[in-house]
Amino acid sequence: IRAWLREQLVEKYPGVEFDILTPPDEKMGDYSVNLAFALAKRDKRSPLEVAQGIADSFSGSEYFEKVQVAKPGFVNFFLKTAFLQGELERIYKDKAYGISNVGKGKKVIVEYSSPNIAKPMHIGHLRSTIIGDALANIFEAQGYDVVRWNYIGDWGTQFGKLIAAYKRWHDDEAFQKNPIQEMLRLYVKFHEELSTAPELEKEGQEEFRKLESGDAESRAIWEKFREMSLREFGQMYQQLGISLFQDAVVRGESDYEKDLQPLVDDLVKRGIAVQSEGALIIKLEQFGLPPALIRKSDGATLYLTREIASLNHRIAEYKPDKILYVVANQQALHFEQLFAVAKMLKFDSAELTHVKFGMVLGEDGKKLATREGKTVPLQEVMDKIIALAYETVKQKNPELSEEQAKEIAHTVGIGALKYNDLKELRISDIKFNWKAMLDLTGDSGPYLQYTYARLASVVRKAGQEKLVPDISLLEHPQERRLMRHLLDLPDVIERSAQTYTTNGIALYLYELASITSSYYEAVRILDDDESADGKKRRDARLLLVETVMAVLERGLGLLGINVLGRI
Ligand code: ARG
Numbered sequence: 001i002r003a004w005l006r007e008q009l010v011e012k013y014p015g016v017e018f019d020i021l022t023p024p025d026e027k028m029g030d031y032s033v034n035l036a037f038a039l040a041k042r043d044k045r046s047p048l049e050v051a052q053g054i055a056d057s058f059s060g061s062e063y064f065e066k067v068q069v070a071k072p073g074f075v076n077f078f079l080k081t082a083f084l085q086g087e088l089e090r091i092y093k094d095k096a097y098g099i100s101n102v103g104k105g106k107k108v109i110v111e112y113s114s115p116n117i118a119k120p121m122h123i124g125h126l127r128s129t130i131i132g133d134a135l136a137n138i139f140e141a142q143g144y145d146v147v148r149w150n151y152i153g154d155w156g157t158q159f160g161k162l163i164a165a166y167k168r169w170h171d172d173e174a175f176q177k178n179p180i181q182e183m184l185r186l187y188v189k190f191h192e193e194l195s196t197a198p199e200l201e202k203e204g205q206e207e208f209r210k211l212e213s214g215d216a217e218s219r220a221i222w223e224k225f226r227e228m229s230l231r232e233f234g235q236m237y238q239q240l241g242i243s244l245f246q247d248a249v250v251r252g253e254s255d256y257e258k259d260l261q262p263l264v265d266d267l268v269k270r271g272i273a274v275q276s277e278g279a280l281i282i283k284l285e286q287f288g289l290p291p292a293l294i295r296k297s298d299g300a301t302l303y304l305t306r307e308i309a310s311l312n313h314r315i316a317e318y319k320p321d322k323i324l325y326v327v328a329n330q331q332a333l334h335f336e337q338l339f340a341v342a343k344m345l346k347f348d349s350a351e352l353t354h355v356k357f358g359m360v361l362g363e364d365g366k367k368l369a370t371r372e373g374k375t376v377p378l379q380e381v382m383d384k385i386i387a388l389a390y391e392t393v394k395q396k397n398p399e400l401s402e403e404q405a406k407e408i409a410h411t412v413g414i415g416a417l418k419y420n421d422l423k424e425l426r427i428s429d430i431k432f433n434w435k436a437m438l439d440l441t442g443d444s445g446p447y448l449q450y451t452y453a454r455l456a457s458v459v460r461k462a463g464q465e466k467l468v469p470d471i472s473l474l475e476h477p478q479e480r481r482l483m484r485h486l487l488d489l490p491d492v493i494e495r496s497a498q499t500y501t502t503n504g505i506a507l508y509l510y511e512l513a514s515i516t517s518s519y520y521e522a523v524r525i526l527d528d529d530e531s532a533d534g535k536k537r538r539d540a541r542l543l544l545v546e547t548v549m550a551v552l553e554r555g556l557g558l559l560g561i562n563v564l565g566r567i
Contacts (some may be wrong), residue, residue, distance in 0.1 A: 088471060119180065123378060256310050279294075321366060381432075387409075392409075452553065456564075
């Protein structure tokens with residue numbers, strides 16, 4: 001209805017900026033519009049007079065009880081309670097949340113996660129994974145054909161070095177037990193030894209050359225690196241409840257190796273890439289960007305070269321309308337260059353967006369790191385939040401069995417991790433405040449899960465009896481507020497899809513939970529009034545509660561967060 005009202009106003013008064021506000025107090029209606037101020041200024045009239053004109057134009061509307069002017073020029077809209085009740089029933093019955101289907105017939109590729117093999121997945125990849133998955137869910141909800149894409153970093157000269165190190169020093173047992181740790185050890189050792197054995201550099205180069213030319217032994221070792229790494233990434237995704245292998249296109253940078261020579265030849269032929277000091281570059285002055293390096297003087301291709309090939313493949317093969325790259329802020333220049341090159345190549349059938357995000361900071365406000373200043377492996381972060389969640393769950397509900405408590409702690413911990421990320425403006429750095437992340441009374445994932453669980457317990461207590469609700473009995477101001485809030489979901493989703501953000505949805509759900517909690521405290525839902533009317537009212541309230549639960553579940557589901565029947 002908010003969106004409908006906006007449309008009406010835009011149609012009647014095109015070209016004027018305005019907001020549809022939610023007044024703090026029901027005496028001021030359900031929506032308050034500030035359009036008259038801008039309009040009055042433009043037409044040099046009095047705001048009150050203009051506001052009256054706007055209000056009058058809605059007289060006799062089927063949705064509004066009344067439309068009133070308030071000083072100094074607001075227009076306040078009061079929804080008919082019967083309208084709210086009807087909408088509630090619609091949502092309850094059909095689980096139709098009114099989410100728009102604007103994506104029908106359109107395809108979007110959402111690239112996210114994209115870790116590098118032979119290294120532990122780190123906290124930056126976690127942000128990409130969480131945000132990307134939520135955005136993919138949001139687009140899916142709007143009817144888009146969503147292609148989830150995981151672009152694995154599995155190529156580059158570093159793998160020559162790693163193969164050289166592997167051949168010299170690898171420990172089979174360690175490799176079987178903890179492959180990524182062992183690869184990391186080998187890579188670090190290679191660089192340590194380099195200072196006393198400079199010939200290693202050449203060895204690494206030679207190994208990469210062999211790998212590139214398809215040498216069977218090098219290839220087999222590299223395959224093993226890749227396979228072991230992907231296996232471990234799969235375990236991460238499983239713990240996060242994100243399926244990025246089964247339902248995603250998984251392509252490595254290595255998959256584009258064979259396309260690079262023809263690509264480079266073509267770029268040269270078309271005069272787009274030019275020689276510069278033995279290297280090949282694409283000049284991007286016209287875009288105000290530094291030149292893109294396509295091939296180094298030693299003949300090696302680069303991250304960006306493979307990226308162009310991959311973009312070409314994504315467009316040619318999938319014909320998407322949009323491609324989103326959910327990748328950290330730090331790679332902004334890389335994507336500006338990529339998109340500039342895409343313009344030169346007339347790759348203009350798809351809208352390309354770098355969906356950037358900030359860093360993860362520790363409690364001290366500095367970049368989250370181990371004591372030695374290294375990046376924190378993702379597994380450690382997950383283990384820690386789940387262990388903390390376990391304590392909370394045990395405290396809240398001591399009679400749970402060990403197994404139940406563990407399972408719930410997992411869902412709560414992962415929910416905390418995801419919500420902590422998704423509630424923030426994506427572009428800013430986020431903080432890891434472990435306590436706040438798990439705070440059952442604050443703006444946290446567990447608070448939302450807890451609200452849901454409390455409602456679930458009300459419904460359980462009410463028993464199985466068939467509902468005989470009379471929705472017209474829902475008239476309490478808190479009930480109106482809840483019903484009104486339920487209507488905002490489609491709008492919130494629309495906005496978040498347009499801006500590739502998730503914080504609006506998180507805020508919406510937090511507000512829904514807060515309004516519900518205060519409703520729950522103000523009104524006895526399971527009223528023991530056994531009269532016929534009392535029972536109807538009670539069942540109407542249960543219907544409202546069940547609808548709130550459904551919307552919480554749907555909304556949290558978009559954020560990749562699971563609900564729980566009990567905590
Ligand atoms: N593998 C890269 C990294 O971990 C991220 C890849 C991002 N995606 C892309 N299309 N370049 O830094």
